[in-house]
Amino acid sequence: MNYVIAGYCFVLGILFLYGVQLVWRRRRLTRLVSRVEASPPAAPAEPGAG
Amino acid sequence: MSHRTTLAVRAIGIGAVVSLAATVWLGLWVTPPDQVQRNLVRLVYVHPPVAWVALYLAFGIACVSSVLWLWRRTRSAFFDRLAASSMEVGTVFTALTLVTGSIWGRPTWGVWWAWDARLTSTALLLVLQLGYLTLRRIPGDFDSRARRSSIAALVAAVDVPIVHFSVQWWRTLHQGATVLNADLSPTIHGSMAWTLLLSFVALTLVFVWMLLVRYRIGALQDYLGSGELDVAIRERRAEGTVPAEVGR
Numbered sequence A: 001m002n003y004v005i006a007g008y009c010f011v012l013g014i015l016f017l018y019g020v021q022l023v024w025r026r027r028r029l030t031r032l033v034s035r036v037e038a039s040p041p042a043a044p045a046e047p048g049a050g
Numbered sequence B: 001m002s003h004r005t006t007l008a009v010r011a012i013g014i015g016a017v018v019s020l021a022a023t024v025w026l027g028l029w030v031t032p033p034d035q036v037q038r039n040l041v042r043l044v045y046v047h048p049p050v051a052w053v054a055l056y057l058a059f060g061i062a063c064v065s066s067v068l069w070l071w072r073r074t075r076s077a078f079f080d081r082l083a084a085s086s087m088e089v090g091t092v093f094t095a096l097t098l099v100t101g102s103i104w105g106r107p108t109w110g111v112w113w114a115w116d117a118r119l120t121s122t123a124l125l126l127v128l129q130l131g132y133l134t135l136r137r138i139p140g141d142f143d144s145r146a147r148r149s150s151i152a153a154l155v156a157a158v159d160v161p162i163v164h165f166s167v168q169w170w171r172t173l174h175q176g177a178t179v180l181n182a183d184l185s186p187t188i189h190g191s192m193a194w195t196l197l198l199s200f201v202a203l204t205l206v207f208v209w210m211l212l213v214r215y216r217i218g219a220l221q222d223y224l225g226s227g228e229l230d231v232a233i234r235e236r237r238a239e240g241t242v243p244a245e246v247g248r
Helices: A001-036 B003-030 B039-045 B045-069 B076-109 B117-137 B141-156 B160-170 B192-223 B229-248
Strands: none
Touching: A001 B003, A001 B039, A001 B076, A001 B192, B003 B039, B003 B160, B003 B192, B039 B045, B039 B192, B045 B076, B045 B117, B045 B141, B045 B160, B045 B192, B076 B117, B076 B141, B076 B192, B117 B141, B117 B160, B141 B160
16 A cells, blocks of 8 residues: 555655746746836936946 | 627636536546546546546647648638647646545556656646747747747647547557557446546536637637737727817
């Protein structure tokens, strides 16, 4: 029965970790996109500056 | 992503968790042990469904999407992203297939690994999938990346029938097909058959949920990496500046 438990734990554990990693990646990218889209326009450079 | 799509993804995710929990409960506590394999037979509710997803579902979607991308009339970023997403999720399932097979093989055959036709061809499949994912990471424009990935997926697909028929073509340690056998008459009955069926549904739902989330990640990555984002920002800025100028 130990092999059976090991098999179930391995499959469920890996699927859980991969699922969490997918959700984390999606959230990070969604946040990044919304932050970039909502960023205020850059101030226009003053003539003669730089 | 629309509200309806978000709800659908969430519903599939909940369905996957519930069906997976039911499979574990039925597989470990309700179904009887086998006459020959005793409790080891409980691995049948994990190993074949994971292999079904890896070999047929994930690879099938990746190959069909690759063909549709290569065909000019149906070419779109959707198919490239779908193929890449399916291949990535499928790689996880192929690795799980090999590990669960190894866990089952140790008490049954006495070894963790044997250079058997079924095992070797499945290991080759994992290598080909990792090769595909590596190929996608090579820098290049969208079209060339999609083209080389699609061709790689089709080359890798040659191994799928080899894996499937390996138990018929060669003398192997691995047993023949229980469900998808030549006579199409499953050699499993009663509560074991129903639990096996449920496990196939559960793992399929898990795969679909992962595929949808991974597709969304691919779409966001493409959006961030392409000029679409710059266009959207310019549009937003333009929308914001017009009323301010009018009000002056």
